[in-house]
Amino acid sequence: MDPTTDNAAPTGDPAAARAALEALRAEIAKAVVGQDPAVTGLVVALLCRGHVLLEGVPGVAKTLLIRSLAAALELDTKRVQFTPDLMPSDVTGSLVYDARTAEFSFQPGPVFTNLLLADEINRTPPKTQSSLLEAMEERQVTVDGTPRALPDPFLVAATQNPVEYEGTYPLPEAQLDRFLLKLTIPLPSRQDEIDVLTRHAEGFDPRDLRAAGVRPVATAADLEAARRAVAATTVSPEITAYVVDICRATRESPSLILGVSPRGATALLATARAWAWLTGRDYVIPDDVKALALPTLRHRIQLRPEAEMEGVTADSVITAVLSHVPVPR
Numbered sequence: 067m068d069p070t071t072d073n074a075a076p077t078g079d080p081a082a083a084r085a086a087l088e089a090l091r092a093e094i095a096k097a098v099v100g101q102d103p104a105v106t107g108l109v110v111a112l113l114c115r116g117h118v119l120l121e122g123v124p125g126v127a128k129t130l131l132i133r134s135l136a137a138a139l140e141l142d143t144k145r146v147q148f149t150p151d152l153m154p155s156d157v158t159g160s161l162v163y164d165a166r167t168a169e170f171s172f173q174p175g176p177v178f179t180n181l182l183l184a185d186e187i188n189r190t191p192p193k194t195q196s197s198l199l200e201a202m203e204e205r206q207v208t209v210d211g212t213p214r215a216l217p218d219p220f221l222v223a224a225t226q227n228p229v230e231y232e233g234t235y236p237l238p239e240a241q242l243d244r245f246l247l248k249l250t251i252p253l254p255s256r257q258d259e260i261d262v263l264t265r266h267a268e269g270f271d272p273r274d275l276r277a278a279g280v281r282p283v284a285t286a287a288d289l290e291a292a293r294r295a296v297a298a299t300t301v302s303p304e305i306t307a308y309v310v311d312i313c314r315a316t317r318e319s320p321s322l323i324l325g326v327s328p329r330g331a332t333a334l335l336a337t338a339r340a341w342a343w344l345t346g347r348d349y350v351i352p353d354d355v356k357a358l359a360l361p362t363l364r365h366r367i368q369l370r371p372e373a374e375m376e377g378v379t380a381d382s383v384i385t386a387v388l389s390h391v392p393v394p395r
Contacts (some may be wrong), residue, residue, distance in 0.1 A: 080295035086284035087292055089329065093138040093388045094376045096279045097272065098131050099265070106344070106360055108135055108223070112289060113296050113340040116246025116333070117222040119203050119365060126251045128225050130272050132183045137275045139289070141180035141219065148190035154197035158207045159214075172209060177201050180217050184224040188234040195241060196220060202244050219289055238367060239324060246333050247358075248365035292343070300349040301341045301350035304394035309335050309355055315387045316367055321378050324368035352393045360384055381395035 074361075087109055093301060094105050100294035108131075111118045122129050129145060146157060159175035164372070171192055176182065177198070200206065200221055206213045225244070227236075242248075254262065270278060317325030326334075337358040342350045364380040 080291055080343075083284075083288040083295065084346070086342065088290040089283040089294065090135070090138050093280055093283045094131070094134045095274055097134040097270075098127050099261045100249065100254050101127065101131055104249050104251055105129060105135070107247050108132075108221075109344070110337050110358070111246050111338045112139075112221055113292055113343070114246055114333075114336045115219070115293070116336070119242070119245040119248040120223055120225045120251055121228050121248060122225070122251030122254065123227060126253060127272075127303070128181060128251055129185065129253075130221075132181055132223050134275060134280055136181045136343070137280045139180075139284050139286070140280060140284065143183065144179040145182040145183040145185060146175040146176050147185045148194070150175065150185050150190060152190045152194050154194050155209075157197050158201070159209060161210055167245055170210075172212075172214065172276055174214075175207075176216075178209060180214060180219055180221070181220050182220075184222055186226060187224040187284065188226045188236055191235055192238070195235065195237060198224075199241065199244065211217050219286060239366075242365045243327060243329055243366060246337065247361040249361055264284040295348075296343045298344050299346070301335065301339060302349070302394075305338075305350050305352065305355065306335065308352060308391070308394050309338070311391045312355070312359065312387055313363075315391050316363070316383070319367075319383055320368050321370055321373040321383050323370050324366075326363050326366045329365055330366040333366075334358060337362045356388055359388055 075252070090109060091102055095102075098105075108118060110116075120131075122128055128138075132145075133143060135141075146152075154385050155175065157175050157177050159173050159178065161170040162173045163169075164171050184198065189200075200208060201216060201220075204213075205218070205220055207214045207216065208214070228236075228250075254260075272278075313326040313328075313331040313334065315325075316322060319325065334355065338350050338354040341358050342354040344349075345354075360381055363384050367380055367383065369378060369380060
């Protein structure tokens with residue numbers, strides 16, 4: 067099946083939808099080198115109607131990744147550079163007075179898109195950070211008492227720099243918990259970096275994805291069919307109990323001040339279902355839960371200061387929990 071042709075028309079076939087979403091990885095690889103886990107995480111978030119926090123140093127293609135995903139899915143995307151002077155209305159939109167009609171009309175902000183890249187979200191004050199909360203949770207924006215629905219699909223991909231903290235406003239735990247996944251974007255391997263430089267030497271322009279050969283291989287209709295299939299994926303009582311046991315174990319960890327909330331447990335179950343479906347199964351197994359545990363839970367826990375001083379990380383705590391919680395057979 068050629069997804070570039072067969073997905074031109076809306077389809078309700080889950081198998082065709084899975085093939086189309088699997089084709090995303092190869093299509094995005096035409097522009098972005100070596101970020102398969104991040105691509106998979108973004109697809110999982112879209113399937114779960116969730117949002118993603120991308121953490122990585124500048125220059126590792128976070129913006130290019132989102133633009134490539136939007137191009138391959140034929141979705142609209144906008145980018146907002148979060149700065150200390152950014153106002154909530156700069157994100158959500160505002161009422162503008164029209165002198166010709168003597169009336170106020172709503173001017174939509176950049177949040178009215180399918181994929182919103184909130185670049186360096188921790189560089190803007192909490193008031194502006196919180197302007198995204200209603201959009202992320204309710205998928206609407208309320209201005210002057212009037213709610214306005216956002217497009218579907220809608221995903222916020224917020225980035226933050228893990229190294230430079232001067233002049234930043236760390237996201238509060240309540241807002242971090244709204245993100246379905248936290249994906250770390252690592253520096254490329256030596257070979258991947260050679261491939262990046264070779265592409266640029268051959269004329270690759272990251273601002274021109276069409277010239278790079280990135281084409282739509284899936285549609286919003288494919289995504290909706292996939293979401294229905296994910297919702298029908300079977301979860302046994304044993305798997306549900308396994309997810310709960312993992313999350314409860316984090317609350318008892320001596321290294322943590324804050325463990326995973328019930329919302330985090332719900333998120334882990336949702337991402338495991340999406341991963342199970344993407345890998346070709348209509349039921350969830352423990353390995354699906356383990357595969358998504360780190361990106362789903364790492365931002366939902368808070369380390370004790372003394373544990374941080376000893377070199378303990380969120381990932382190491384979750385890995386230890388996974389090794390100790392009994393796996394259902």
